[in-house]
Amino acid sequence: MDKKLLREINQLHAEVCGGLSDPKRIAILYALSDGSKNVMELAETLDTPQPTISRHLKILRERGMVVAERKGANIIYTLADKRIIKALDLLREVLGDQLSKRSALADAMI
């Protein structure tokens, strides 16, 4: 395989896919797709301690997947690129099809 593509894939993983490798982070991205939020709002929405949310936000920030903007005492987080949600929705479609295939298979085994 092309060395250049391999390098690009490594970077893709390090910069983006690595950000998706935790369910709480995916949930944060979906929560933000619904509108910008500050840390406390995210903590409440996901029913998760604030330090945990902050840690995940740091990872998403470092990867450029969310944008932070200070607004007085609060820091408002915004989804950096809607295509991230588009990609996740595509993967959800794949998941949905797999699940229905599996249940069809299970039915066939009766």
Next chain:
Amino acid sequence: MDKKLLREINQLHAEVCGGLSDPKRIAILYALSDGSKNVMELAETLDTPQPTISRHLKILRERGMVVAERKGANIIYTLADKRIIKALDLLREVLGDQLSKRSALADAMI
């Protein structure tokens, strides 16, 4: 956030996104998007030991992201769903835009 959506996100991560949380597995998916391959061919394409490839293939198989089919002594692996590559390409676009934004920012700081 809706409990049902949260459950779906957890499953999405466990079943699909978890499969993307390693650069070698992403590289395997791209290699297969170019056509089905057996294990040895993948090992050569990615310049990676065969046991390592097999271990990653097992993870991708368990998640339904690739399909295995025996053909004599060989086992041919095939990408299960092209939308996985579509999603990865979307994320690559996001990455590309981020990189250009960052370099523009770097230029602005000169």
Next chain:
DNA sequence: ATCACATATTCGCATCTGCAAATATATGCA
């Protein structure tokens, strides 16, 4: 049955990663 080849699995180890709790660093206001 046996040999060669293709693939899968196990083992031991080092690394990474997430969490909770505590602590530190802003910011706004009195």
Next chain:
DNA sequence: TGCATATATTTGCAGATGCGAATATGTGAT
């Protein structure tokens, strides 16, 4: 300045994960 609120970071630890090397299993051919 001092206090309250919002966010970030550190620490210690438990569990997950990847790797190389060795080994096991499966397949086809002689």
